[in-house]
Amino acid sequence: xxxxxxxxxxxxxxxxxxxxxxxxxxxxxxxxxxxxxxxxxxxxxxxxxxxxxxxxxxxxxxxxxxxxxxxxxxxxxxxxxxxxxxxxxxxxxxxxxxxxxxxxxxxxxxxxxxxxxxxxxxxxxxxxxxxxxxxxxx
Amino acid sequence: xxxxxxxxxxxxxxxxxxxxxxxxxxxxxxxxxxxxxxxxxxxxxxxxxxxxxxxxxxxxxxxxxxxxxxxxxxxxxxxxxxxxxxxxxxxxxxxxxxxxxxxxxxxxxxxxxxxxxxxxxxxxxxxxxxxxxxxxxxxxxxxxxxxxxxxxxxxxxxxxxxxxxxxxxxxxxxxxxxxxxxxxxxxxxxxxxxxxxxxxxxxxxxxxxxxxxxxxxxxxxxxxxxxxxxxxxxxxxxxxxxxxxxxxxxxxxxxxxxxxxxxxxxxxxxxxxxxxxxxxxxxxxx
Numbered sequence: 001x002x003x004x005x006x007x008x009x010x011x012x013x014x015x016x017x018x019x020x021x022x023x024x025x026x027x028x029x030x031x032x033x034x035x036x037x038x039x040x041x042x043x044x045x046x047x048x049x050x051x052x053x054x055x056x057x058x059x060x061x062x063x064x065x066x067x068x069x070x071x072x073x074x075x076x077x078x079x080x081x082x083x084x085x086x087x088x089x090x091x092x093x094x095x096x097x098x099x100x101x102x103x104x105x106x107x108x109x110x111x112x113x114x115x116x117x118x119x120x121x122x123x124x125x126x127x128x129x130x131x132x133x134x135x136x137x138x
Numbered sequence: 139x140x141x142x143x144x145x146x147x148x149x150x151x152x153x154x155x156x157x158x159x160x161x162x163x164x165x166x167x168x169x170x171x172x173x174x175x176x177x178x179x180x181x182x183x184x185x186x187x188x189x190x191x192x193x194x195x196x197x198x199x200x201x202x203x204x205x206x207x208x209x210x211x212x213x214x215x216x217x218x219x220x221x222x223x224x225x226x227x228x229x230x231x232x233x234x235x236x237x238x239x240x241x242x243x244x245x246x247x248x249x250x251x252x253x254x255x256x257x258x259x260x261x262x263x264x265x266x267x268x269x270x271x272x273x274x275x276x277x278x279x280x281x282x283x284x285x286x287x288x289x290x291x292x293x294x295x296x297x298x299x300x301x302x303x304x305x306x307x308x309x310x311x312x313x314x315x316x317x318x319x320x321x322x323x324x325x326x327x328x329x330x331x332x333x334x335x336x337x338x339x340x341x342x343x344x345x346x347x348x349x350x351x352x353x354x355x356x357x358x359x360x361x362x363x364x365x366x367x368x369x370x371x372x373x374x375x376x377x378x379x380x381x382x383x384x385x386x387x388x389x390x391x392x393x394x395x396x397x398x399x400x401x402x403x404x405x406x407x408x409x410x411x412x413x414x415x416x417x418x419x420x421x422x423x424x
Contacts, residue, residue, distance in 0.1 A: 021314050024348060042348060042379035043386060049350040050387075097388050105351045111387030 009067040014055050014083075023052040023064050027079060030066050034075040036137050044077055044135040047115035050108035051081045051131055057102055059083025059129055069134060076117070076136035084128035091123065140202035145261045148254075150196030152246050153189060160242055161185050167238035172231055184221075184235070187214050203268050215269060216276040223280035232277045236270040297323050299330040306338045306407050307331065308400065312345030320356035324363060331369045338411070339364050340403045344375030354389045361394055370410075372396070374403035 010030070012023050027048040031041040048064075055062040062083030069078045088094045095113065100106035113119045118134040141149065153160055165185045169178060191214040195201050202208060215236070222232040240263055247259045297319060302308045307330050309323055327339060341357060343349065361371040374397040376384075384391075397403040 017316055021316075024314075028347075039379040039382050042383050045348045046350045046383045046387065049348055049352075053350070053352060105355050105389065107351045107388045111351060111389075114386045114388070115383065 009065050012064045012066075013061075014052055014064060014081075015061045017056070020049060020052045020056060024049050026064070026066050027077065030068060030077050031135070034068050034077055034137055036077065036135065040135060040137065043115040044079075044133075047112040047133060047135075048079055050112040050115075051079070051133065054108055055081045055083045055085075055129075057104075058088075059085030062128070071136075074136045074138075076134050078132065078134045081131045081133075082128065083130075087123040087125045087127075087129055088121075089125075091121065140200055140205070141196075141261055141265055143200040145258060146196040146199060146201040148258060149201070149262055149265070150193045152243075152250060153196070154193045156246070157189065157193075160246070161189050163242045163245070164189070164238055167241050168235045171234045171238075172227070175227070176225070184218055188218065188236075191215075201265060203265070203272060211269075212272065215273050219273045219277040220280045223277050223284070229274060229277055233270045233274050236266060236273050239266050239269075297326055299326045301330075301334060301336070302340065302404055303408065303413075305334075305336045305411065306340065306404065307334060307336045308340040308342055308403075310342045310345060310400075313347075315346055315353045315356055317352075317356070320353075320360070324356075324360045327360060328363060328367060331364060331367055337369055338372070338407045339369050340372045340374055340400065340407065342375040342400045342403070343373065343380070344377070344400070346375075346380075349380050349384060349389075351387060351389060354384070354387075354391075358391070358394075370395075370407075372403045372406060374398070374400045 010026055012026055013019060014023065024045050028041060028045050031044050036044065052064060055064070060083065062081065062085070064082075065080045067078045067080075069076045093099055095110045096106075097110050098106040112133065116133040116135045118132075120132040121129065122131075123129040161182065165178070165182045168185065169176075169181055172181070191211040192201075195208050195211045198207050200207075201211075203212065218235060219232050222235070243262050243266070244259060247255050247262070252258075292313075297309070297311075299307055299309050307327070309327050311323065313319075315323070327341075330336070331339060341360065343357070346353060357373060361373070364371045372395045373391065376396055376398055395403075395406060397406060
C-alpha cells in the first residue's frame with residue numbers, strides 16, 4: 001500500500017471483540033493519514049470504538065466503512081457503521097447520558113456524538129441501524 | 139472433483155511404476171523453490187510419504203479427498219502443511235510442494251501416451267489442485283492456532299503487578315484493555331494487594347492507546363474492588379488527549395485520585411503515607 005493522499009474506502013466486518021480492535025486500528029491509520037491532531041485522532045478512535053462495540057453488542061454484528069473526505073478546505077475521516085439489528089426504539093432515551101439497556105456505562109452513544117464533528121443516525125426495526133460520523137482536521 | 143476408480147488406478151500405476159524417478163523429480167522441483175531452507179533428506183522423506191499415500195489411496199479405488207478412504211492422504215497433507223507453517227514457510231512455498239507433482243505427472247503422462255492421455259492429465263491435475271487447496275487450508279488453520287496461542291501468551295505477559303515502594307504496588311497497563319485482560323489485571327492486582335498487604339495501588343494507563351467507556355468501566359470496577367479490600371487506588375498516566383476524550387465522553391472518575399504521570403502518583407502516595415520525598419541538594423564541590 002502506498003502512503004497515498006487518496007485512500008480508498010476501507011471496510012471491516014464486526015463480528016467479535018477483536019474486530020473492534022481492528023476497527024480502532026483502521027480508523028487510527030486513516031486519521032493519521034489525513035493529518036488529524038493527536039487529540040482529534042484519539043477522539044475519533046474512541047468514538048469509533050464505542051460505536052463499533054454498540055454495533056457488535058446491540059446490533060448483533062455488522063460492518064464498518066472508513067473513508068477519507070475532503071471539502072476543499074479541510075480533510076477528514078468519515079466512518080459508517082451499519083448493522084441489521086433490532087434498531088433503536090427511542091432515540092432520545094438512547095442519547096440520554098447514563099441510559100443503557102445493557103451492562104455498560106450508558107455513555108457510548110451520547111459520548112461518541114460529542115467526540116465527532118458530524119453525527120447522523122438512521123434506525124428502524126426493519127433495516128437496522130446506520131450511523132455516519134465525520135471528524136474534520138483543524 | 140474426485141477421480142473415478144479407473145483413473146485412480148491409472149494414476150497409482152503411473153506413480154508406482156517409476157517410484158524412484160517420480161520422487162526424485164518431485165523432490166528436485168520442490169527443493170528449487172525452497173532454496174535449501176529444508177534439508178534434502180527431510181524433503182525427500184516428505185515427498186516419499188506423500189507419494190506412498192497417493193499410491194495407496196489410488197490402489198484402493200476412486201480417490202476422493204473428502205472420503206474416508208483418503209483419511210491417510212489427508213493426514214499426510216496436513217502434517218506437511220503444519221510442519222511448513224511452524225517452520226515459517228510461506229503459503230506459496232507450502233502449496234508448491236504439492237503443485238510440483240504436476241510437472242512430474244505431465245512428463246509421465248506424455249511418455250505413457252495413449253488415447254486418454256489428455257483426459258487423464260486434466261483429471262490428475264484436478265486432484266493435485268484439490269490437494270493443494272487442502273494443504274493451503276490446513277496451513278492457514280495452523281497459522282491461526284499459532285496466532286491464538288501467541289495472543290494467550292501476550293495476555294500472560296503483559297499484566298505484571300510491580301511493587302514500587304513499601305506498601306505501594308503499581309499495574310502498568312499496556313495495549314488494549316478488553317474484558318479478558320481486565321479480568322486478569324483485576325485478579326492479579328487484588329491478589330498482590332493481599333500478598334503484600336499494600337494499602338495503595340497505582341493503575342498506570344500510559345500505555346493504553348484509547349480509553350473508551352468499556353476500558354473506563356473496567357478500571358473503575360478494579361478500583362472499587364481494591365477499595366473493598368481496603369486499598370486506595372490512584373490512576374496515573376492520563377495524557378492530555380486522553381483527558382479531553384474522557385471529558386467529552388462524559389466519564390466521571392468521582393473521588394478517585396488521578397495523576398498525569400506515574401511519578402506524580404508515587405509522590406502523592408508517599409505524601410499520604412508521610413514519607414519524606416524532598417529532592418536532595420546537589421553536592422557542592424569545594
